[in-house]
Amino acid sequence: MTVFAHIGHWYVSIIYAAPAILLAGALAVSTIRQRRRDAARRAAARNAST
Amino acid sequence: MTAPRPLRLLAAPALAAPALLALLPATASAHGLVGKADLPLPTWLFAWAAAIVLVISFAALGLLWPQPRLQTPRERRLVPLGAWADVLLGALGIAVFALTVYAGFAGTAVPTANFAPTTVYVVFWVGLVVASLVFGDVFRLLSPWRALARAVAWIAGRLRRGGPEAVPEPLAWPRRLGQWPAVVTIAAFAWLELVSVDRDDPRLLAVLALVYGAIQLIGMSVWGIEAWSRNGDGFGAFFGLFARVSPLTRRAGVLYLRRPLDGLPSLPVLPGTVALLCVMIGSTTFDGASGGPLWTDLEPHVQSVFDDLGLSPTAAGEAAFTVGLLACFLLVALVYRLGIAGMRTVDRERSAGELAAAFVHTLVPIALAYALAHYASLLIYQGQAYGYLLSDPLGDGSNLFGTAGWTIDYTVISATGIWYLQVVVIVLGHIGALVLAHDRALALYRGGRAAVRSQIWMLTVMVAFTCLALWLISAANQ
Numbered sequence: 001m002t003v004f005a006h007i008g009h010w011y012v013s014i015i016y017a018a019p020a021i022l023l024a025g026a027l028a029v030s031t032i033r034q035r036r037r038d039a040a041r042r043a044a045a046r047n048a049s050t
Numbered sequence: 051m052t053a054p055r056p057l058r059l060l061a062a063p064a065l066a067a068p069a070l071l072a073l074l075p076a077t078a079s080a081h082g083l084v085g086k087a088d089l090p091l092p093t094w095l096f097a098w099a100a101a102i103v104l105v106i107s108f109a110a111l112g113l114l115w116p117q118p119r120l121q122t123p124r125e126r127r128l129v130p131l132g133a134w135a136d137v138l139l140g141a142l143g144i145a146v147f148a149l150t151v152y153a154g155f156a157g158t159a160v161p162t163a164n165f166a167p168t169t170v171y172v173v174f175w176v177g178l179v180v181a182s183l184v185f186g187d188v189f190r191l192l193s194p195w196r197a198l199a200r201a202v203a204w205i206a207g208r209l210r211r212g213g214p215e216a217v218p219e220p221l222a223w224p225r226r227l228g229q230w231p232a233v234v235t236i237a238a239f240a241w242l243e244l245v246s247v248d249r250d251d252p253r254l255l256a257v258l259a260l261v262y263g264a265i266q267l268i269g270m271s272v273w274g275i276e277a278w279s280r281n282g283d284g285f286g287a288f289f290g291l292f293a294r295v296s297p298l299t300r301r302a303g304v305l306y307l308r309r310p311l312d313g314l315p316s317l318p319v320l321p322g323t324v325a326l327l328c329v330m331i332g333s334t335t336f337d338g339a340s341g342g343p344l345w346t347d348l349e350p351h352v353q354s355v356f357d358d359l360g361l362s363p364t365a366a367g368e369a370a371f372t373v374g375l376l377a378c379f380l381l382v383a384l385v386y387r388l389g390i391a392g393m394r395t396v397d398r399e400r401s402a403g404e405l406a407a408a409f410v411h412t413l414v415p416i417a418l419a420y421a422l423a424h425y426a427s428l429l430i431y432q433g434q435a436y437g438y439l440l441s442d443p444l445g446d447g448s449n450l451f452g453t454a455g456w457t458i459d460y461t462v463i464s465a466t467g468i469w470y471l472q473v474v475v476i477v478l479g480h481i482g483a484l485v486l487a488h489d490r491a492l493a494l495y496r497g498g499r500a501a502v503r504s505q506i507w508m509l510t511v512m513v514a515f516t517c518l519a520l521w522l523i524s525a526a527n528q
Contacts, residue, residue: 016097024514
């Protein structure tokens with residue numbers, strides 16, 4: 001598509017979104033790690049009770 | 051005191067930013083980074099700086115604002131502002147409305163020489179936003195439809211000799227309808243302003259003003275003047291939202307002073323309120339984006355789809371712009387919904403709808419910042435045209451007040467000055483939104499840590515809107 005041929009005209013715009021992308025990425029990683037920790041804690045609690 | 055873990059996590063991207071920046075190559079549009087405004091820095095750096103300001107503000111709120119403070123408004127009585135204000139400003143509103151319609155029908159077809167387009171797009175659409183921010187809900191007093199309906203109700207009451215009570219009771223406003231009529235009105239006005247090729251036709255504006263006025267009078271006669279003005283009149287709802295940011299409010303004939311933003315936590319959330327704010331921000335977004343390189347590249351391809359369907363070039367162009375406008379509405383709604391979905395990872399007890407309603411008032415300062423930043427130059431420059439248009443509203447060479455020879459002074463503020471004004475407005479608007487969101491979270495979660503955790507998602511939403519706003523105004527600046 002021609003729109004991609006002209007990508008040089010507008011892809012610099014992505015740099016504007018970088019702070020939001022970085023924040024969202026950090027949050028996503030944090031949420032995943034938090035869920036894993038919670039799951040591990042629950043599993044440990046189950047093992048301790050059995 | 052140790053900062054909550056998510057706050058520490060946020061420090062990583064902030065520190066990594068300059069490193070990422072260094073990896074980016076120069077681009078074809080690099081020369082465009084310094085446009086009309088003569089700036090010492092590339093415009094994207096302003097977006098990054100604004101994002102950092104928001105992150106710092108967020109951290110400061112987490113540490114220094116431990117209790118909700120805005121949930122109960124604090125007001126100080128100023129002066130009585132009785133019925134004379136309704137009569138005076140209502141008469142002014144009716145006069146301007148009548149002159150606009152008359153100029154639309156009887157005046158020149160040249161938009162810049164006719165009173166109607168500048169009144170509708172500059173004084174009404176932009177000027178009243180500023181007036182609402184400074185003076186409160188002035189449109190409620192200026193609304194020609196409300197003033198006319200109140201005058202008719204007063205006369206009807208006198209004729210029946212039973213006072214206003216003798217007029218039949220209006221129907222109750224259907225709660226399910228909420229503010230959806232306002233959503234339709236503002237979306238339709240945005241379509242007229244941003245999509246229609248006939249947007250500047252004074253005659254069309256006059257016809258639409260009359261049609262809209264007739265709908266308002268019918269609506270008020272069925273559902274009552276106040277209920278319709280708040281919910282059915284799209285512009286009443288639009289300016290009413292901005293008026294909640296104002297430090298002034300009028301109630302029961304008395305003017306009160308309050309803290310700025312104080313009117314927002316008590317915003318009644320009806321069906322359609324979230325959509326209304328998404329439409330308000332989305333329409334400004336599209337206005338900015340449609341002048342930028344991304345849409346300029348994309349639009350011909352969207353238009354060709356409609357060309358292939360057999361539409362005329364004009365209709366296909368309008369259809370393409372309609373798609374772009376709708377996409378911007380959806381984009382804003384999506385960003386907000388993503389923030390709400392993120393909040394739900396912290397708070398599973400409330401539904402997404404409940405959280406969306408609880409935090410929707412935080413979008414008002416953002417919508418205000420978008421509108422002010424985007425239209426600041428229009429108001430400052432084109433607003434001056436009112437000087438000569440008041441003397442020559444029809445564009446026929448008359449000089450009623452001796453000001454027909456006035457011209458627009460483009461040196462009143464430089465393009466660089468406009469740019470800095472826009473940046474300040476955008477940053478302040480988003481900090482206001484952060485403050486409101488933090489305060490609401492403290493009230494909802496009754497714990498600083500949970501509140502901060504939930505608001506990191508809203509911080510991301512605010513940063514996204516800030517970056518988007520600065521990208522939009524930079525596109526217009528090139």
